[in-house]
Amino acid sequence: MEIKGGMLLSSLPFDEVMRPLQRIVRHLATGAVTVTHLKRQPQMVAYIDGLGADLPDPSKASGSPVPVEDLPPPASSGGGKGSEGAGGSSAAAALRAGAAAPTPRAGGSASAA
Secondary structure (H helix, E strand, O other): OEEEOOEEEEOOOHHHHHHHHHHHHHHHHHOOOOHHHHOOHHHHHHHHHOOHHHOOOHHHOOOOOEEHHHOOOOOOOOOOHHHHHHHHHHHHHHHHOOOOOOOOOOOOOOOOO
């Protein structure tokens, strides 16, 4: 992932990008993590390291980086993880519209708090 011209770009698939971004936004929106927790580089590195399994898999990168808002969401298969992908898409739209952040799913981790 990179920032170019004020835009967040990625060559990773939608799910690989959204998983960590949703967790970070949730932490910031709920106050589990504040800017004060992330002021210094060692704090930032520790926070990112704490994302563990939510970090993207760089081996899934392909093609040229595109703005994350242009990444196509995965096609819904009618249930299971496909419905989560659609929910994530709705959550992103709600955040863009200024709605409250979604609440963490059951089994979600707040270990970075």
